[in-house]
Amino acid sequence: MSAIVEFDSVGLRYGTGAEVLRDLNFRLQKGGFYFLTGPSGAGKTSLLKLLYLAQRPTRGRVQLFGEEISDAPRAALPEFRRRIGIVYQDFRLIRHLSAFDNVALPLRIAGSSEADVEAPVREMLAWVGLADRSSARPPTLSGGEQQRVAIARAVINRPQLLVADEPTGNVDADMAQRLLHLFTALNRLGTTVVVATHDISLIKEMPGAHMIRLEGGTMVDPTGALKNPPQTGWVEVQR
Numbered sequence: 755m756s757a758i759v760e761f762d763s764v765g766l767r768y769g770t771g772a773e774v775l776r777d778l779n780f781r782l783q784k785g786g787f788y789f790l791t792g793p794s795g796a797g798k799t800s801l802l803k804l805l806y807l808a809q810r811p812t813r814g815r816v817q818l819f820g821e822e823i824s825d826a827p828r829a830a831l832p833e834f835r836r837r838i839g840i841v842y843q844d845f846r847l848i849r850h851l852s853a854f855d856n857v858a859l860p861l862r863i864a865g866s867s868e869a870d871v872e873a874p875v876r877e878m879l880a881w882v883g884l885a886d887r888s889s890a891r892p893p894t895l896s897g898g899e900q901q902r903v904a905i906a907r908a909v910i911n912r913p914q915l916l917v918a919d920e921p922t923g924n925v926d927a928d929m930a931q932r933l934l935h936l937f938t939a940l941n942r943l944g945t946t947v948v949v950a951t952h953d954i955s956l957i958k959e960m961p962g963a964h965m966i967r968l969e970g971g972t973m974v975d976p977t978g979a980l981k982n983p984p985q986t987g988w989v990e991v992q993r
């Protein structure tokens with residue numbers, strides 16, 4: 755299998771602060787399912803930002819989709835970003851658009867005709883249990899409902915890479931399982947999935963997933979990651 759993401763001696767600092775990520779060397783295989791774990795402040799969101807190109811590394815090299823992006827011109831980034839579905843920790847829904855229009859956004863940006871938007875958006879909203887909330891605007895939705903709209907928006911376009919930051923942080927256990935099924939269905943269709951989570955029960959649901967464990971901004975010995983580690987292949991770490 756070929757790599758969809760490759761990090762080579764990557765470090766990241768914000769402004770003039772200390773490095774919040776350091777010495778990251780790993781590759782994610784195309785079609786893999788990865789959980790990113792680690793204590794609060796370990797650098798999970800920062801690592802995801804490197805993946806979805808909201809940050810550039812301050813050191814080292816990042817390859818995405820087989821291409822070097824560390825020093826790619828800014829104008830080249832939107833083309834990469836269109837291939838990535840992102841579930842932000844704080845959702846980032848567009849407040850003045852309905853749930854339907856938020857979910858439809860990636861399809862419309864990609865140039866789909868309105869005839870091709872209606873059915874998939876309705877189907878996706880039904881899948882996340884929001885069929886009857888399609889005309890609601892984000893400020894009138896609960897945190898869990900907003901999170902589900904954000905997930906529907908991230909997956910509607912069948913991205914090549916799905917990056918999700920604590921995607922089940924605001925939903926109950928049943929919905930968390932349902933959302934995990936959505937991610938696995940997408941993964942079976944070929945999407946590489948990276949999910950940052952503290953939710954051990956979610957990880958246990960996916961014994962075939964790979965694990966990435968961050969502590970203090972760097973990857974740690976995976977054997978120390980969980981008291982009862984699932985039977986996984988750990989992420990391939992280059993040395």
Ligand SMILES: Nc1ncnc2c1ncn2[C@@H]1O[C@H](COP(=O)(O)OP(=O)(O)OP(=O)(O)O)[C@@H](O)[C@H]1O
Pocket residue numbers: 768771774792793794795796797798799800801
């Ligand atoms: N924009 C920023 N400017 C400066 N420092 C930042 C910024 N974003 C994050 N940090 C710092 O980087 C470190 C890693 O933060 P990050 O949000 O990546 O951790 P995390 O593992 O996702 O935490 P959590 O599980 O609480 O979301 C922290 O020390 C944090 O204070």
